[in-house]
Every structure is written in structure tokens, then in C-alpha cells.
Amino acid sequence: MIYMEVQQIEEKLKTALKPSRYRHTLGVAYTASCMAMVFGVDVHKAYRAGLLHDCAKGFSMEEQRALCKRYNISLEGTLTKSPQLMHQEIAPFLASDEYKEQDSEVLSAIACHTTGKIGMTPLEQIVFIADYMEPNRKMIPGLSKVRKLAFEDLDKCTKTILKNTIEYLTECGQEIDERTVETYKYYRDKKEN
Ligand SMILES: [Fe+2]
Ligand SMILES: [Fe+2]
Known part of the structure; x- marks a missing residue:
């Protein structure tokens, strides 16, 4: 079975992504692994997922469209309205093909x-x-609260992020993916356990 060590993944991502995106990638990997320590989740899986989450971001929109075709990801519907979501759809395929995850x-x-x-x-x-x-994320309203909640309550934190995101996208007049809305409603209505 082919397997890439974390160090190899990092080296490859460093050449695939622009420096600011690579910095963000490392930030997500370290933050995710710290959160995993708090919540009893596999730290190494959290680190690897953090590393790989934006692995498709180094490609232009045109290249991402070609990758969608290659992986049979439908470009109709949600991706027509929100092409910036293509990198999320491509990520698991690319991570498995190119980074052997x-x-x-x-x-x-x-x-x-x-x-x-x-x-x-x-x-x-x-x-x-x-x-x-x-x-490395730039400061936005509500971010301090999110950062605190991130280490206290995953459901509350998820709900707060989705609420902030929907408010932000509405203010900017940008398209909101229906999954964002349905995920928000799910966490808003989820009973505390
Ligand atoms: Fe992303
Ligand atoms: Fe990201």
C-alpha cells in the first residue's frame, strides 16, 4: 500500500500552494490537532486532514473545472453558483490520488x-x-468568541460559525450554498447532549 509520510505531504503542498495558502494550511493542521487533543479525537488524522483540506486550492478555476470533469463531479447546480466550492469537492479525490490519503x-x-x-x-x-x-486568519467580528468555543463545545462553535458565515454572505449579497443553510439549521435545532 502506498502511503505518504506527513513530511512528504508537507513538501508537496509547499510547492503546490502559494506561500500564504501554505501558511494557512499549517495553521489549520496545528489548530485541528490541538482541538483533537481536547476532544479525544485522533491527533494524527486531524493533522493530516488539516494539511490536505485545501490541497486543490493551488489550481486555477479553469484547472479546477477540468479536475471536476476528471473526477465526475457535477458542475451543474451548486457549483455553477458557487465555483469557490469546487476545491472542497475535488479535495478528497486529489488527496487520495496525489497525496495517497x-x-x-x-x-x-x-x-x-x-x-x-x-x-x-x-x-x-x-x-x-x-x-x-x-x-493566520484575519480578524473578523466574533472571531474571539469562536476561538474560545472551539476548545469548549464543538456543536456551539459550529453553529456560531455557520450563523456568522450566513450573515456575512447575506450582507455581501453572495450566494449561500444550501448545505450551509441546512447545516446551520441542524446545529441550531440540535438538542444539547
Ligand atoms: Fe477551503
Ligand atoms: Fe482553508
Whole structure:
């Protein structure tokens, strides 16, 4: 079985991504692994998922469209309106093809890192949250609260991020993916356990 060590993945990503994106990638990997320590999730899976979540971001939109075709990802519907989501759809395929990631939990965490999805696993939530609040992210209203919640309550933190994202996209008049809305409703209505 082919397997790439974390160091090899990092070296490859460093050449595939622009420096600021690579910095963000490391920020997500370290933040996700710290959160994994707090919530009893596999630290190495969290680190690998953090590393790989934006592995498709080094490609232009045109190249991403070609990759969607290669991996039979439908370009109709949601991706027509929100092409910036293509990198999320491509990520699990590219991670498995080019970075030899075979762990289904890692792949599913990177497959919903932007929109979230209903009933996420703790690892999926961790990558979703770390992507939003890693230390290199520029300061936005509410970020301090999100950063605190990230180490206290995954569901509350997920809900807060989705609420902020929907408010932000609405203010900017940008398209909101229906998965973002349905994920928000799910976490808003989820009973505390
Ligand atoms: Fe992303
Ligand atoms: Fe990201």
C-alpha cells in the first residue's frame, strides 16, 4: 500500500500552494490537532486532514473545472453558483490520488470543510472549525468568541460559525450554498447532549 509520510505531504503542498495558502494550511493542521487533543479525537488524522483540506486550492478555476470533469463531479447546480466550492469537492479525490490519503475519516473531513454537513463527526467539525479560526486568519467580528468555543463545545462553535458565515454572505449579497443553510439549521435545532 502506498502511503505518504506527513513530511512528504508537507513538501508537496509547499510547492503546490502559494506561500500564504501554505501558511494557512499549517495553521489549520496545528489548530485541528490541538482541538483533537481536547476532544479525544485522533491527533494524527486531524493533522493530516488539516494539511490536505485545501490541497486543490493551488489550481486555477479553469484547472479546477477540468479536475471536476476528471473526477465526475457535477458542475451543474451548486457549483455553477458557487465555483469557490469546487476545491472542497475535488479535495478528497486529489488527496487520495496525489497525496495517497486512504483514511476515509480524513477524506470525509476535507470533503465538507467549507459548507459543513448535517450530523458531522467530531473530526469533521474540528477541520471545519479550524479552517475558520486558525491563527493566520484575519480578524473578523466574533472571531474571539469562536476561538474560545472551539476548545469548549464543538456543536456551539459550529453553529456560531455557520450563523456568522450566513450573515456575512447575506450582507455581501453572495450566494449561500444550501448545505450551509441546512447545516446551520441542524446545529441550531440540535438538542444539547
Ligand atoms: Fe477551503
Ligand atoms: Fe482553508
